[in-house]
Amino acid sequence: MAAALLALLFDRWLHSLPLSLGATLLLIAPLALFVARLRTAPMLALFRAMAGTVQAYRDGDFSSGLHWRRHDELAELVAAHNALGDRLREQRQALVQRELLLDTMVQNTPVAMVLCDGARRVVYSNLAARKLLNDGRRLEGRAFDALLAAGPQPLRDAIAQGGDGLFAVPREDDEEDTWHLSRRLFRLNGRPHELFLLRHLTAELRRQEVRTWKKVIRVISHELNNSLAPIASLAHSGAELVRRGRHERLEEAFGTIEDRARHLEGFIRGYAHFAKLPAPRVEAVDWTRFVARLRSQIAFDVAGPLPAAPAHFDPAQLEQALINLLRNAHESGSPAEAVILRIRRLPAQVTIEVADRGGGMSEAVLANALLPFYSTKRGGTGLGLALVREIAEAHGGRLALANRHGGGLAVTLALPAPETAR
Incomplete structure (x- = not known):
């Protein structure tokens, strides 16, 4: 309105519309820019403050917030931004508390923990590891191999062998301390790392x-x-x-x-x-001949075809294990024709299942059946299933028991595939 009035006044004075409009713009434009800047200055300040808080959030600082006096659309944006900051602050505090709890647990656990990077340098260790490997001093940044060189020879041998296992460290009183070594490989921040866990098992x-x-x-x-x-x-x-x-x-x-x-x-x-179970003497075994030799000693039916590829195990030990399982199946009250043997070749293992239609096992018996000296048979020694498990674990496999639907028991002996066994 002011511009229109000024244009009319200039037009009466100058008697020229272009000159009147130009004069009006020269007077009104600076005033309009000043008013616009004055009105937008608080919003610009708010946007700069918001950019600063976002940068602080990115850096992990959630202590800052925004304040807007007006009650308009920007007030809703400021409220949402502050709510986001409060939520991030709560999550960060909860995360810090969990980290403190986890660090307290890790530092005070009796299991020695050492985390190494791809260059075999220690990036993390707990108090038990420092006491074991460096007389309580920090291990971070040290070369793990150099620490091992100053440690006991059995520990170096156990780590050099690879995998998990037990080793014994002699003491000055002619006794031995037994330790369990566990190691795991994983990627952290895209880089390979290895975690070593050393647990003292002597007292246990x-x-x-x-x-x-x-x-x-x-x-x-x-x-x-x-x-x-x-x-x-x-x-x-x-x-x-x-x-x-x-x-x-x-x-x-x-x-x-x-x-x-x-x-x-x-x-x-x-x-x-x-x-006195000896170490297994692994050799290539043809399944057809092996099963035929078993059938000459005890009756059973074979479910499904036998694997064409030979297996690698100690035939005498596995024959003894399967005879124990088949005899147990016959003694469970199962009909003789319901005792079956099923052999399947899987990508990573070979499974041998002995199944029957006897009375099965209760939950309590299943939980203790593989323990040595545990038996529910009158006059039983409790060594049958324990011996089978010992043979399976000596071959790098495992033994599992489960009740069957419809009655009976299935005992599964899983052995590593031939490639893994070799």
């Missing part, structure tokens, strides 16, 4: 050893008493029969003594065999 193994010896002594004492008590009683009865001249019953007494002695002999032999 000793407690377990004591418990095992107590259980062994208890089981052996029970079995010896079950055999020696009848033998002593029958020997006394035989002496009485001789004294009375009743020789016709001596044969029965001596036969019972012989049976109990042979049972005791078999019991001791089973324990000795379990304790």
Whole structure:
């Protein structure tokens, strides 16, 4: 309106429309620019402040916020921006608390942890690792191989072998400390890293050893008493029969003594065999011949075709393991024709399954079935499944038990594929 009025005044004075418009622009334009700048200055300041807070968020600083006095659309934007900052601040605080908790747990765990980068330099270690490898001093930045060179030889040998395993470190009192080594490879920030975990197992193994010896002594004492008590009683009865001249019953007494002695002999032999299981002698084995040899000793049906490619294992040990499993299947109350053997070749392993339609196992029995000396059979030694698991693990495999739908039990023995075994 001011520009229109000025244009009319100039037009009456100058009597020329172009000159009037030019004069009006010369007067109005600076004023309009000044007013526009005055009105937009708070918004520009707000935008600069918002850019600064966004940069602070990018740098991890969530302590700043914005303030806008007016109640317009920009007030809604400022409120949303501040709400975002509050949310990021809460998440950052929660993350910091979790990091502190995790660091406290890692630093105070008895397991020694050492994280190395691709150049085998230590990038992280906890208190247990520092105490073990560097007398409590920091390990970060040190070469891991140099630390190992100053450590015990068994530790260097265990790491040089690769993979997980146990090793023993001699002590000054002629005792040994047992350690478990675990190592994992992964990528962190796109770069390869390796994590070494060293766990001290001496005290735990000793407690377990004591418990095992107590259980062994208890089981052996029970079995010896079950055999020696009848033998002593029958020997006394035989002496009485001789004294009375009743020789016709001596044969029965001596036969019972012989049976109990042979049972005791078999019991001791089973324990000795379990304790002296040799290392497997792996060789190429044809499945057809192997299964035929098994069938000559115990009855079963084969489900599905046998793998055409040969397997690599110790045939004597695996034959013993499968005979134990097949005998258990027959003794479970399953019909003989329902005892099956299924062999499947998978990309990474070979699975051998022995299945039956017997009574299966309860949850409690399944949880303890693979433990040595645990048996639900009358007169059982509890070494059958334990021996099978020992054979499977000696081949680098594993043993699993599961109840079948419709009744019965399935025992699966998984062995590494031939390429892995070699």
